[in-house]
Amino acid sequence: MAFVLTWIFGPDKLRATLPIWVPFLIALGLELHFFASGLRPPRPRRSDRGPQDADLDLYGYGGEAEELLLVRDGAQEIWVPYAGETAEEVEELIANAREVSEEEEDEAAAEPATKKGRSARALSRLLGGLILIGALAAIFWLVDSRTGWNGLSGDARAKATARFSREASAVAGKPVTIRCDESGNYVGAVQHADGVARIGGTLAYLTPERCHALYRLAFEDKVDSNKTGLAIAVLAHEAWHLRGVADEGTTECYALQSGVELGERLGLARGTAEQLMRAQRVESTLRGRQNPAYALPAECHDGGRLDLEPASGWFP
Numbered sequence: 174m175a176f177v178l179t180w181i182f183g184p185d186k187l188r189a190t191l192p193i194w195v196p197f198l199i200a201l202g203l204e205l206h207f208f209a210s211g212l213r214p215p216r217p218r219r220s221d222r223g224p225q226d227a228d229l230d231l232y233g234y235g236g237e238a239e240e241l242l243l244v245r246d247g248a249q250e251i252w253v254p255y256a257g258e259t260a261e262e263v264e265e266l267i268a269n270a271r272e273v274s275e276e277e278e279d280e281a282a283a284e285p286a287t288k289k290g291r292s293a294r295a296l297s298r299l300l301g302g303l304i305l306i307g308a309l310a311a312i313f314w315l316v317d318s319r320t321g322w323n324g325l326s327g328d329a330r331a332k333a334t335a336r337f338s339r340e341a342s343a344v345a346g347k348p349v350t351i352r353c354d355e356s357g358n359y360v361g362a363v364q365h366a367d368g369v370a371r372i373g374g375t376l377a378y379l380t381p382e383r384c385h386a387l388y389r390l391a392f393e394d395k396v397d398s399n400k401t402g403l404a405i406a407v408l409a410h411e412a413w414h415l416r417g418v419a420d421e422g423t424t425e426c427y428a429l430q431s432g433v434e435l436g437e438r439l440g441l442a443r444g445t446a447e448q449l450m451r452a453q454r455v456e457s458t459l460r461g462r463q464n465p466a467y468a469l470p471a472e473c474h475d476g477g478r479l480d481l482e483p484a485s486g487w488f489p
């Protein structure tokens with residue numbers, strides 16, 4: 174449960190690396206586990222009728238040399254401590270012990286002892302758990318639909334994608350269209366990608382998360398540091414694919430360079446844009462170590478073969 178809440182309200186990194194169904198699946202698995210263990214019979218009670226050690230301690234007779242007197246009271250057997258009391262005192266002790274014994278009996282009756290009772294209890298606990306999980310799923314859905322890219326009006330989204338398309342066209346050198354993949358059919362957690370484009374094509378998709386970061390920058394003037402940097406780099410990356418570059422490392426090297434001007438056009442100061450693309454270069458280098466197909470080529474440096482502006486003296 175805590176895990177699901179952490180996922181919803183916790184760090185973005187967790188949400189980015191873990192699909193939402195994972196925490197829900199874990200919660201569901203735990204519920205079923207508790208349900209199954211609830212069905213199992215409890216450990217058998219001690220069958221000998223002598224007072225248990227815990228009871229002796231509880232009632233203050235533990236370890237003492239006092240004798241215990243077994244008194245039959247109808248069908249019940251009651252133990253009372255006896256240390257030479259008079260008959261009257263013994264009567265009183267029996268009365269006290271009887272009360273305690275009756276209370277215990279009531280408690281025992283309150284616990285469903287039968288198998289049927291146990292499964293009913295386990296079932297109601299399972300239902301309670303499922304309702305809780307359902308409520309969390311509803312909260313997630315609500316939060317998801319009211320915030321981020323999906324929380325924007327259709328009009329705002331249309332304006333934004335038109336702007337993204339214009340900026341991508343400038344990088345691609347031809348008119349191209351950028352769409353945000355709300356359906357999750359093209360890009361997303363399954364493909365482990367932030368965007369997708371056909372090489373040399375005219376249409377690219379970005380994940381709603383990247384689209385929202387770009388929207389915040391272009392329309393709200395908000396910078397979420399690495400998130401903004403990543404979104405700019407992804408938009409530039411897909412634009413370079415549309416321009417016709419297929420090799421992933423080369424595409425990324427170009428994207429980091431184009432990202433500076435792209436970031437500026439979207440509202441960043443030059444220095445901030447450069448800083449964000451430098452940070453993205455570090456991220457790209459790390460990604461390249463995990464997946465060599467995405468590694469930045471050796472020629473990706475200031476004055477190198479992949480430097481788009483060898484004269485500029487600056488490189489991400």
Ligand SMILES: [Zn+2]
Nearest residue numbers: 410414421424
């Ligand atoms: Zn790519």
